[in-house]
Amino acid sequence: MPYYISGVTADYRNLIARTPEEFRVKNGIEVLTKHRVVEIEPERERVKVVDLVSGHEFYDDYTKLLIATGARAFIPPIEGTDLDGCFVLRKLDDSIRIKSFLNEKKPRTALVVGAGPIGLEMCESFRAVGLQVAVLEMADQVMPLIEPDLAAKVQARLEQQGVNCLLGQQLEAIEGDSAGSIRRVATSGGELECDIVLLGIGVRPATEMAAAGGVELGIKGAIKVDPHMRTNLNDVYAAGDCATTTNTVNGRETWLPLASTSRKQGRLAADNMFGGDIEFPGVQGTSVVKCFDLTVGRTGLNEIEARDAGFDPVVLSIEAESLHEYYPGGGAITLKLFADRVGGRLLGAQMVGEISSIAEKRLDVLSVALGAGMTVEDLRYLDLAYAPPYSTAVDLPLIAGNIMTGKIRGKSCRCDSEGLE
C-alpha cells in the first residue's frame, strides 16, 4: 500500500489478491462481504452474522470454524486522531483515503508517527510525492527491532533523504483548526506543524469477538493456537494476524503478524480442517523492509533476546561488498551475526545493505541456515552459487562463518579474522 500511495503501484486493484468473484468462480467459495460475525456459539457450532447493509441477523452453522480476523492498527488514546488528515495504514481503504487526501488537500508537510517498517515505508512514499517529512519515534532509534548501530545507518540514510528524525519523543495530541484540518501536533519534545499525520505505531489482534465466545487468548491478546492451529474450542481454528505462534529459536509463544506467516498458517489450518495432520513449526521472526535505497532485515534473536533465552551470545559485526571490486554494481552490506558460544549454534542475523547489494539473499540464506539449526561452522561450508555477477567467491554468510568460528574457538582455529576472504 505504501507503493500505491507513492505511485509505484499505479492501480490499487492490483493489490487485491483475489476478489470475492474469483473466490466464487475459481474456488467455489462464497465470500460474504459487508457481513460481520458478531458472536460464536461453540456449544451449538454456529455463528451469529449481521448483514451490515440490511441490518438483518442470522445464524450460520459450522463443522469447522476458522477465525482469521487479523489485526487492527493501534490508535493511541489522544486528542485529534479523528481529524481529517490523520490516518493509519492497515486496509486497502486506508491507502485509497490517503491518496485521495494527498490529491485533494495537497498537504505540504507530513508527520509519520512510528519508525518501524510501515512508518519508514511511508516516509519514503511521502517524500516520493514531494512532501516535507518528519518521523516521530518513542524509542531512541529508528527501527526499534534492529540493533542500534544498524539503526544509526538507517537514520543517516533517512536524514540524507530529507526525513527529519525525531527520536525519544511521544505524540501527545493532534490539534485541528476550525475547519477540522490538522494544524500541528504536540509531542513530548515540543510542537510541530504538519498537514497530514500517519500513525504507524503498530497493530493489535482483532480478537474481542473470539474472546467473548470463549476462545482463549495468549500473548499480546492474540488467539492461542497449538501447532495444528487449533484453539481451545472444539473444531475452532485460528490463523494469521489474530493468532499466536512459536518462536523456533527460543521456543516461546510469540505474536508476530506478518503476511508471510499468515499465508503459511492459513494454508496449514485449511489442510488440518479438512483432515490433515500437519504441525506449524513456528517462525524465526524474519523480516525485511526497503527504506529508500537501503535493505534492512533481520532473522532470529538479537543479543538481548538471546541472553534472555538462556544462550551465551557471541556477536560479530562485519561489513563487506557483495561483489568483487572488478565487477560493476553490487554494494556494501553490514551484517551482525549472533551465535551461541556453547556449540556455536547460529541464533540470529541482522543486516543493512545498499539495495544494489541484494542483502536479502544473504538474509534468506542465513534464515534457512538458522531454521536448520546450523552452527557457525556449518556456514563455512555452505555450497552457495558463485559467479562474479552474483557474489564474491566467498560470500558474506561464509565470511561470517569463518570469522565467527575463530571468535568462538579461539586459538584452536586459525581463522583469519582480518582478511575477509
Place this chain on the structure above:
Amino acid sequence: MPYYISGVTADYRNLIARTPEEFRVKNGIEVLTKHRVVEIEPERERVKVVDLVSGHEFYDDYTKLLIATGARAFIPPIEGTDLDGCFVLRKLDDSIRIKSFLNEKKPRTALVVGAGPIGLEMCESFRAVGLQVAVLEMADQVMPLIEPDLAAKVQARLEQQGVNCLLGQQLEAIEGDSAGSIRRVATSGGELECDIVLLGIGVRPATEMAAAGGVELGIKGAIKVDPHMRTNLNDVYAAGDCATTTNTVNGRETWLPLASTSRKQGRLAADNMFGGDIEFPGVQGTSVVKCFDLTVGRTGLNEIEARDAGFDPVVLSIEAESLHEYYPGGGAITLKLFADRVGGRLLGAQMVGEISSIAEKRLDVLSVALGAGMTVEDLRYLDLAYAPPYSTAVDLPLIAGNIMTGKIRGKSCRCDSEGLE
C-alpha cells in the same frame, strides 16, 4: 576474465586477488613466481624446484606440503589449435592475449567451442565487443549440465542475442592461412569461417607431477583426498581444482573444479596442516552463470543422477514471477525441483530466470535447504524475508514445497497444485 575481455572489468589488475608482494608484506608468505616444482620426494620430505628464468635447480624441504596445482584447459588433439587466434580461457594471461588479439587483429567472427559456463560467458563477451558469434557444442543442447527444457530457454535467449547455436557437432580441425591466421574450422557438421576460436571444452586436473611422486589419483585424474584434504602420502595435502571431493547428496567421490570450493578446501587444508582437525563435508554441485540477461543455476542432483544414486525422483517444473504484479521490476523464474518420493527429501534444483528476478537468491535458499537435508515439506515453512520489493508473500521455494508435497503425498495432502499461492 570474460568480463575483462568485454570491457565490463576495465583493468585486469583488479582480477589479481593478491600479488606476491601483498602475500609477503601482509601475510609473511614468500611466493616464488617463475619457479616450478618438478618432483616430490615424499620419503625425504622435500621437493625439487626449477627456477624457470635461470634454469637453476634446487631442493626445498617441507614439514607439510600442499599441492594446489589447479587444472588446465583441455586442448583437443586436432590440427590447428596452435594457430594465432585460437585461445583457451584459463589464466589471466589468456585473457590479456585474447584482448590484445581483439584490439590488434580486429576479428569479425568468433567461434566458441563448448556451450558450458565459460563458453556462454564468452559468447556474451564476444557479442559485447561487436563480433558475430557462433557456439559449437557436441551435445544436443547448450549447458549440458542443466535439464534440456531449461537449456532450450537458454538457447532461445542466445539466438535472440545473435549467437548461432550449432548443436550436436564436434570440432574436427582449425585451418589457417599462409600467414598463420585462422581461416575456417571443420566440424562434423560442415565448415565454418571464423577469425577467432575460443576453446571452452573443459579442464583437466594438473596432477602429473604429483602422480609421478606417488600421490594417488582418484576420479577423473584428480588427487584423491580425504575429508581432511590429506593425500595418501604423509604430510602431503591437496586442495582446489587439482583435488577430488565428495558429493554430499549421493555420497560419491566427485571432481568439480569451482572457485567457491577451492577457497573452502584451501582454507580447511591450511587449518589442518597447522594442527586443526576439520573435515570438509563436500559439495552439492551448486553453480550459477549469467548468460546475457538470464541467470542459470543448479544445485544437487538432476533426475538421471538421482535415479542413478538409488533415489526415486519426483520432478516438479514451475514458472513464477519473482514479485507481485503490482510492484515494478522482478521477472520470471522457471524452476525444476527434484525430490525423493520416499520421504520427500530434496535432491536438487535447477533454474533459469531473468537476471532481474534475482533467481540466484532462490537457488541459494534451495542450496542451503538441500545441504541441511530438508524435505519438500520443510520448504513450505521456510521463514524467508518478505516485502513487496523483494519477493512474493509466498516465495518460489515455498510454492515449490507446497506443490511438491501434494505431488508426493497425493490425496492425503490437499495442497493446491494450481494456484501457485
